[in-house]
Amino acid sequence: MTDLEAFRQEIRAWLEENCPPEMREPVRDDDDVCWGGRNFTFKNAAQKLWLDRCVAKGYTVPDWPKAYGGAGMTPAEAKIWREEMVRINARPPLSSFGIWMLGPALLKFGTEEQKVHYLGQIARGEIRWCQGYSEPGSGSDLVSLQTFGEDKGDHWVVNGQKIWTSYANKADWIFCLVRTDKTNKYQGISFLLFDMTSPGVTTKPIKLISGSSPFCETFFDNVKVPKDQIVGQLNRGWDVAKYLLGHEREMISATGGADRAGSLGATLGRNGALEDPVLRAQVALFDVDALAFTAMSEKFMDEVKVGKGHPAFPNLMKYAGTELNKARHELLMSAGGSTALEWESEETDGGALPRAWLRTKANSIEGGTSEVMLNVVSKRILELPGA
Amino acid sequence: MPLYLNEDQAMLADTVTGFLADEGSIKKQLRHYRDMNCKDGFGHALWKQFAEMGLTGMLAAEADGGLGMGHVEAGVVLKEIGRNLTPSPFLTTSVMGVTALSEASADLKGRYLPGVIAGDAVLAVAIDEGAKHRPERIAARAERSGNGFRLSGRKDFVVQGASADAIIVAARTSGSDSDADGITLFAVPRDAAGVGHNSVRLVDSAMASHVTFDNVELDGSAVIGEVDGGRALLNKVLAAGRLGAAAEQTGVASGAFDITTAYLKTRKQFGQLIGEFQALQHRAAHLYSEIEIADATVMKAQQLLDAGSEKAELMVAVAKAKAGKAASLAVREGVQMHGGVGMTDEFDIGLYMKRDRALAEFLGDQYYHAQKVAELSGY
Ligand SMILES: Cc1cc2nc3c(=O)[nH]c(=O)nc-3n(C[C@H](O)[C@H](O)[C@H](O)COP(=O)(O)OP(=O)(O)OC[C@H]3O[C@@H](n4cnc5c(N)ncnc54)[C@H](O)[C@@H]3O)c2cc1C
Ligand SMILES: Cc1cc2nc3c(=O)[nH]c(=O)nc-3n(C[C@H](O)[C@H](O)[C@H](O)COP(=O)(O)OP(=O)(O)OC[C@H]3O[C@@H](n4cnc5c(N)ncnc54)[C@H](O)[C@@H]3O)c2cc1C
Numbered sequence: 109m110t111d112l113e114a115f116r117q118e119i120r121a122w123l124e125e126n127c128p129p130e131m132r133e134p135v136r137d138d139d140d141v142c143w144g145g146r147n148f149t150f151k152n153a154a155q156k157l158w159l160d161r162c163v164a165k166g167y168t169v170p171d172w173p174k175a176y177g178g179a180g181m182t183p184a185e186a187k188i189w190r191e192e193m194v195r196i197n198a199r200p201p202l203s204s205f206g207i208w209m210l211g212p213a214l215l216k217f218g219t220e221e222q223k224v225h226y227l228g229q230i231a232r233g234e235i236r237w238c239q240g241y242s243e244p245g246s247g248s249d250l251v252s253l254q255t256f257g258e259d260k261g262d263h264w265v266v267n268g269q270k271i272w273t274s275y276a277n278k279a280d281w282i283f284c285l286v287r288t289d290k291t292n293k294y295q296g297i298s299f300l301l302f303d304m305t306s307p308g309v310t311t312k313p314i315k316l317i318s319g320s321s322p323f324c325e326t327f328f329d330n331v332k333v334p335k336d337q338i339v340g341q342l343n344r345g346w347d348v349a350k351y352l353l354g355h356e357r358e359m360i361s362a363t364g365g366a367d368r369a370g371s372l373g374a375t376l377g378r379n380g381a382l383e384d385p386v387l388r389a390q391v392a393l394f395d396v397d398a399l400a401f402t403a404m405s406e407k408f409m410d411e412v413k414v415g416k417g418h419p420a421f422p423n424l425m426k427y428a429g430t431e432l433n434k435a436r437h438e439l440l441m442s443a444g445g446s447t448a449l450e451w452e453s454e455e456t457d458g459g460a461l462p463r464a465w466l467r468t469k470a471n472s473i474e475g476g477t478s479e480v481m482l483n484v485v486s487k488r489i490l491e492l493p494g495a
Numbered sequence: 496m497p498l499y500l501n502e503d504q505a506m507l508a509d510t511v512t513g514f515l516a517d518e519g520s521i522k523k524q525l526r527h528y529r530d531m532n533c534k535d536g537f538g539h540a541l542w543k544q545f546a547e548m549g550l551t552g553m554l555a556a557e558a559d560g561g562l563g564m565g566h567v568e569a570g571v572v573l574k575e576i577g578r579n580l581t582p583s584p585f586l587t588t589s590v591m592g593v594t595a596l597s598e599a600s601a602d603l604k605g606r607y608l609p610g611v612i613a614g615d616a617v618l619a620v621a622i623d624e625g626a627k628h629r630p631e632r633i634a635a636r637a638e639r640s641g642n643g644f645r646l647s648g649r650k651d652f653v654v655q656g657a658s659a660d661a662i663i664v665a666a667r668t669s670g671s672d673s674d675a676d677g678i679t680l681f682a683v684p685r686d687a688a689g690v691g692h693n694s695v696r697l698v699d700s701a702m703a704s705h706v707t708f709d710n711v712e713l714d715g716s717a718v719i720g721e722v723d724g725g726r727a728l729l730n731k732v733l734a735a736g737r738l739g740a741a742a743e744q745t746g747v748a749s750g751a752f753d754i755t756t757a758y759l760k761t762r763k764q765f766g767q768l769i770g771e772f773q774a775l776q777h778r779a780a781h782l783y784s785e786i787e788i789a790d791a792t793v794m795k796a797q798q799l800l801d802a803g804s805e806k807a808e809l810m811v812a813v814a815k816a817k818a819g820k821a822a823s824l825a826v827r828e829g830v831q832m833h834g835g836v837g838m839t840d841e842f843d844i845g846l847y848m849k850r851d852r853a854l855a856e857f858l859g860d861q862y863y864h865a866q867k868v869a870e871l872s873g874y
Contacts, residue, residue, distance in 0.1 A: 377874035403795035407498035494771030
């Protein structure tokens with residue numbers, strides 16, 4: 109038996125022993141997700157047990173170094189971990205912007221003290237993070253952002269407004285893009301971290317078309333941020349921001365894969381909707397795209413591991429994956445018929461289907477819109493001319 | 496296994512890419528043989544060069560004088576064939592024909608494989624009966640007669656049929672037309688009495704035959720594999736051929752895409768390069784994404800087929816459908832983005848459109864394979 113096979117056996121046995129049965133049920137909605145943080149209430153004992161067990165082994169962030177709360181898995185081992193998790197339908201023990209976005213950025217740009225402190229908190233699910241990038245006047249054109257941090261010697265005083273800050277009202281800390289030099293567009297932004305309970309921070313939830321209010325307007329009124337809470341160099345926060353966006357796009361693109369649900373038609377086959385031959389044909393054509401994208405995702409991950417592939421490729425993945433996910437939910441709605449219109453009935457889990465359908469519309473907006481992704485692909489990969 | 500070429504495969508790709516970009520180019524091969532109205536539709540000299548490079552027998556077992564390689568390697572060759580629109584009997588002979596012969600008797604292998612490997616012989620495969628690919632229904636019939644069989648029926652879209660040294664024919668030896676069982680594969684020699692060819696030139700300048708079999712006498716040694724038990728072997732030949740055609744289509748798509756983006760970077764209108772127009776940039780970027788996804792899918796299917804995985808059948812269907820979608824988009828966008836010159840014979844982009852059309856039909860189009868995906872997924 110090779111080392112990797114032995115490793116797989118070990119993981120499989122550990123999961124069998126330690127993953128509670130309730131944590132092998134599909135995640136139905138946001139309420140089922142374990143986000144961690146100071147104010148998080150666990151939905152049930154199994155959710156907490158599953159988190160505690162994984163934290164003890166470093167399995168919330170399996171490929172981070174052990175010193176920072178991870179399990180120190182190699183890329184090949186981490187792939188096995190993911191495969192074994194999927195095999196038993198295990199829920200992720202912990203989901204967070206800390207794991208997906210801030211963590212990778214800190215691993216690359218953070219100081220040793222920052223890594224030990226912040227990464228450890230993320231790995232243990234102690235601190236929940238939110239992302240303060242977008243502003244009312246700066247969405248796709250993020251680099252035009254205006255929120256300003258005034259230098260006061262040992263700290264900055266931050267003033268301004270962010271918008272679309274996901275879970276800002278539930279988060280403990282924010283990673284935030286702040287202008288620290290008004291004379292330099294790209295090299296005048298710093299990447300700051302601060303506590304959402306700092307005096308001067310307020311949030312105001314925004315209600316979405318899906319009915320929930322997961323994101324906020326976030327206001328900063330003379331917020332004091334100590335100087336050691338900067339990631340990377342002063343005025344070079346754009347480098348950190350871009351690096352982080354790459355990870356964000358990878359993460360969002362993963363939602364398009366067919367691996368979670370398998371073939372769409374196979375799941376719809378049971379409800380009779382596929383008796384309509386034209387709908388069935390559309391679903392079959394969709395499944396071709398979905399299964400094909402699964403192969404693309406696998407290839408992408410394999411190439412990332414060995415540093416192959418174009419650095420702008422996550423943009424393509426984000427574009428393709430999110431457009432696919434939207435198409436999937438359009439078909440789910442058609443197949444659902446009038447049941448899929450029910451917004452508040454018990455039988456429909458409180459309108460889970462139409463709410464999820466509407467939520468997917470944000471996939472091709474959040475983290476950079478599809479149009480912006482296509483711009484990046486055409487400029488950076490295809491090297492087409494023009495501004 | 497990671498989803499990219501390993502070192503040996505990358506080396507093969509390097510060699511084949513250089514070789515076909517030069518010797519297999521559109522000018523030296525496709526246009527040359529088309530313009531001289533060549534009756535075979537391909538050049539024998541290049542076929543001989545394929546043999547010298549060891550490509551003709553790459554899928555044949557080493558014990559049979561081949562290289563014992565797999566579908567990933569064959570796909571490397573086919574992708575470059577597609578990129579250069581090289582007319583070649585490689586797919587029907589070295590991929591489908593050799594796959595069929597892998598289960599033939601030593602005698603039959605001895606009759607055809609050495610010629611194939613040496614680049615002297617060519618094989619054709621006769622499956623379709625009608626304008627659309629429907630291998631589930633096979634009506635051509637071989638009745639037992641003495642020690643052998645007597646074959647009657649008609650086959651369509653037999654690519655390079657008239658130049659083949661042998662045609663591998665899927666015929667019914669028992670049961671009714673739509674039965675899964677009762678199929679037998681035969682190797683019908685070129686000079687067999689009662690074989691009629693109506694050879695026609697296709698849109699992509701390849702030659703294909705409507706073949707009629709009128710009481711063709713075949714001795715028992717013409718049987719490949721088991722009598723009545725040929726469906727599994729037929730499926731193996733189909734999988735190899737479909738995946739090969741898909742690989743070729745990814746090459747067609749890349750070739751069309753490359754000349755189109757090159758054109759976007761040189762053609763000026765309204766005082767600027769047309770590649771500066773966002774309307775074209777977004778379509779080009781979307782197309783690129785589709786081609787990349789098709790590429791990954793084809794390679795995934797090749798690896799699964801080489802590994803003998805039970806998931807291979809599904810992924811081959813996905814690959815043929817996805818490569819078909821991507822290549823079709825590539826040639827349509829290619830012609831459109833060329834503007835008026837895209838309609839001229841002088842520019843190559845139209846040739847890509849024609850080859851893609853032929854490959855799209857070959858062994859099932861994207862609709863056939865999407866239907867297959869549905870069936871295999873249980874709906
Ligand atoms: C569900 C959700 C969660 C979010 N979470 C967060 C978060 O946690 N933190 C955060 O900071 N932000 C978050 N965002 C904000 C998100 O990043 C922005 O919405 C996104 O960057 C687009 O900016 P915008 O909304 O201002 O749209 P705009 O930039 O105004 O775009 C409007 C339209 O114009 C198009 N467009 C813009 N520029 C171009 C161009 N150059 N070429 C072609 N078309 C163009 C866009 O594609 C879009 O279709 C979230 C958004 C959503 C929907
Ligand atoms: C069969 C045929 C018959 C014809 N007959 C005649 C005739 O009888 N008389 C005559 O005078 N002409 C004729 N034409 C010429 C025809 O009008 C031109 O081909 C057409 O105007 C396009 O110009 P072009 O070929 O130079 O393409 P280009 O203008 O070079 O266009 C190339 C590509 O760039 C795109 N493009 C160009 N500008 C923009 C932009 N601003 N934004 C976005 N995309 C852009 C185009 O849509 C196209 O996809 C004929 C053409 C054909 C194919």
